Each structure stands twice: as C-alpha cells, then as structure tokens.
Amino acid sequence: MAKPLSIPSSDTQSQPLQWRAYYEMTKPKVVALMLLTVLVGMCLALPGAVPLQPLIFGLLGIGMMAGAAAAFNHLIDRRIDGLMARTYNRPLPKGRVSITKALTFSISLAVMGFVLLYTLVNELTAWLTFASLLGYAVVYTAYLKRATPQNIVVGGLAGAMPPLLGWTSVTGEFHGNALLLVIIIFAWTPPHFWALAIHRKAEYAKVDIPMLPVTHGTEFTKTCILLYTILLAIACLLPVLVGMCGPLYLVGSTLLSCGFIYKSWELKFDDKPGLAMQVFRFSIYHLMLLFIVLLVDHYLWV
Numbered sequence: 001m002a003k004p005l006s007i008p009s010s011d012t013q014s015q016p017l018q019w020r021a022y023y024e025m026t027k028p029k030v031v032a033l034m035l036l037t038v039l040v041g042m043c044l045a046l047p048g049a050v051p052l053q054p055l056i057f058g059l060l061g062i063g064m065m066a067g068a069a070a071a072f073n074h075l076i077d078r079r080i081d082g083l084m085a086r087t088y089n090r091p092l093p094k095g096r097v098s099i100t101k102a103l104t105f106s107i108s109l110a111v112m113g114f115v116l117l118y119t120l121v122n123e124l125t126a127w128l129t130f131a132s133l134l135g136y137a138v139v140y141t142a143y144l145k146r147a148t149p150q151n152i153v154v155g156g157l158a159g160a161m162p163p164l165l166g167w168t169s170v171t172g173e174f175h176g177n178a179l180l181l182v183i184i185i186f187a188w189t190p191p192h193f194w195a196l197a198i199h200r201k202a203e204y205a206k207v208d209i210p211m212l213p214v215t216h217g218t219e220f221t222k223t224c225i226l227l228y229t230i231l232l233a234i235a236c237l238l239p240v241l242v243g244m245c246g247p248l249y250l251v252g253s254t255l256l257s258c259g260f261i262y263k264s265w266e267l268k269f270d271d272k273p274g275l276a277m278q279v280f281r282f283s284i285y286h287l288m289l290l291f292i293v294l295l296v297d298h299y300l301w302v
C-alpha cells in the first residue's frame with residue numbers, strides 16, 4: 001500500500017496562513033457591511049419575507065464579486081500598499097501571495113459570483129454587480145484614485161450600489177426607492193474616507209495619490225467632511241419624504257445624522273489628536289446602525 005503523502009510541517013503550517021491571506025484580500029469587514037446593505041435592499045423591496053433563492057444566492061454572488069473587486073484592488077495597488085504604514089503588511093507587498101495566484105483568485109471569484117447571480121438570481125443583478133466590480137477595481141482603483149482628489153466621490157458610486165443590487169435580486173427591476181439608498185451611501189462615502197485620509201495624509205503624499213487632504217489641505221477637507229455630513233442628513237430624510245419609511249427610521253436616522261454632524265463639527269472647529277480616526281470609525285457604525293434601523297422600521301411600518 002502506498003505510503004501516505006506526508007506534507008512537511010512548514011508547508012502544513014503555512015496552509016491556513018495561505019487561505020488567511022486570500023481571505024484578507026477580499027476586505028471581509030468592508031464586504032460584510034456591504035452585504036448588510038444588500039440584505040436591507042432585498043427586504044425593503046418586498047412587503048413580506050424574501051424568497052430563499054435570491055436571498056441566499058444573491059448575498060453569495062454579490063459577496064463573491066465584491067470580494068473579487070477588493071482582491072483586484074490589492075493586486076493593482078500592491079506597489080503603493082507596500083510603501084504605506086497602513087497597508088505595507090498586506091499579502092501581496094509581503095509576498096504571501098504571488099501576482100499570478102492573486103490574479104487567478106480574483107478572476108475565479110468574480111466569474112463564480114457572476115455565474116451564480118446570472119443562473120440563480122437574475123441577469124440584471126449579475127450585470128449591475130459586474131458593473132460595480134469594474135467601477136471599483138478599474139475606474140476607481142486603476143484610474144480615479146491616481147487622477148483626481150474627487151476620486152472617492154465618483155468611485156464611491158461602486159461601493160454605494162449594494163442596496164440596489166439587493167433590490168434587483170428580488171424584483172428583477174430598478175426602483176426609485178432603491179436609488180434613494182444608493183444616494184445615502186454615495187453621500188456617506190466622502191466623510192467616511194476623507195476622515196481616514198486626513199489621518200494618513202503624509203502616506204498618500206509619499207506615494208503621490210491625490211487624496212483631498214494632499215491636494216487641498218486638511219482644513220479644506222474638514223470643511224468638505226462637514227458639508228457632506230449635512231448633505232447626508234438631508235439624503236437620509238428622503239426615504240421618509242417618499243413614504244418608504246416610518247417614524248422609527250425618522251427618529252433613528254435623525255439621531256445618527258446629528259451625531260455625524262457633531263463629530264464633523266468637532267473635527268473642523270475643535271480638533272484633537274486621534275479625532276479624525278474617531279470620525280472614520282463613527283462613520284462605519286453610523287452606516288451599520290442606519291441600515292439596521294431601516295430594516296426594523298420596514299417590518300414595524302409595513
């Protein structure tokens with residue numbers, strides 16, 4: 001009988017780390033919050049329960065394509081990632097994953113996600129998700145990020161698509177109400193990212209990425225963050241104005257908007273060390289809680 005293949009301990013030991021590297025490339029925490037917004041888009045599209053097939057395969061397919069987009073981002077940004085303190089430890093700059101394997105992983109994940117959506121959800125969602133992947137991995141990462149300080153405003157549309165993708169997963173068609181959810185995330189993205197960009201200004205300057213604090217200065221960026229949080233507060237009221245949401249959402253979103261405006265006001269007029277990253281972290285909780293309130297309000301209000 002053939003001797004069982006013995007994998008050298010170092011290879012065995014490296015295998016979990018190898019998969020951990022691929023998992024890290026998919027930006028799991030970002031994709032997780034995106035999938036919450038997908039789920040909310042699905043639930044708000046229908047008065048009753050979401051059918052299991054679009055629910056399971058929509059979340060799976062969109063999650064796979066979003067993870068593939070993030071992995072393409074790692075591949076395209078591997079040089080600058082290796083030069084920045086926040087990203088130098090990532091799999092590609094560290095040589096934990098080769099370029100060929102990263103490309104194969106990204107393409108395979110994207111194709112599997114697309115086929116899943118195309119065959120088990122619907123064509124519209126498959127193509128819209130593919131457009132979001134191109135918007136982030138190519139338009140934003142490969143072009144806008146290096147071309148203009150408005151990079152994340154335009155590139156933010158790709159990241160704002162998930163609630164619309166959830167909506168089309170269960171209806172197979174566009175709806176104005178879904179676009180309101182896209183507008184909310186579109187208005188949320190600039191304060192979300194620019195707060196981090198203020199904290200990481202020197203690193204972006206070192207690798208010649210024209211983030212707003214690098215091209216227009218920290219004070220101008222703080223003013224833009226404050227103005228966008230006011231714009232976001234207005235955008236968050238739109239679902240109430242069109243009768244899509246009820247009083248629970250009105251109260252919850254207003255409290256969250258006031259919190260975001262207050263944090264941004266503090267950043268602009270009473271800055272302290274570490275406050276920019278507090279605003280960045282607040283933005284993540286803001287979006288998560290906002291979409292949770294949308295979900296609870298929907299089932300209380302319907």
Ligand code: HEM
Pocket residue numbers: 029030033034037086140152155156157159160185189192193196284287
């Ligand atoms: C073009 C649009 C966006 C840009 C430029 C952007 C930028 C960033 C950056 C630079 C980070 C830090 C990542 C790290 O240090 O590993 C981050 C973290 C994060 N972003 Fe965004 N973001 C965008 C859109 C979004 C969207 C749409 C969502 C969710 C719906 C989101 C959710 C998150 C979360 C949850 C984190 C924390 C990740 C972690 O702690 O590992 N982002 N974002």
Ligand SMILES: CC(C)=CCC/C(C)=C/CC/C(C)=C/COP(=O)(O)OP(=O)(O)O
Pocket residue numbers: 027030031034062065066067069070073077087129130132133136141158159161162
């Ligand atoms: C299919 C679909 C819904 C696609 C969305 C893809 C996606 C994962 C968007 C994430 C947005 C994000 C974290 C951008 C940061 O990129 P960055 O390069 O500015 O950040 P980094 O420097 O941390 O890599």
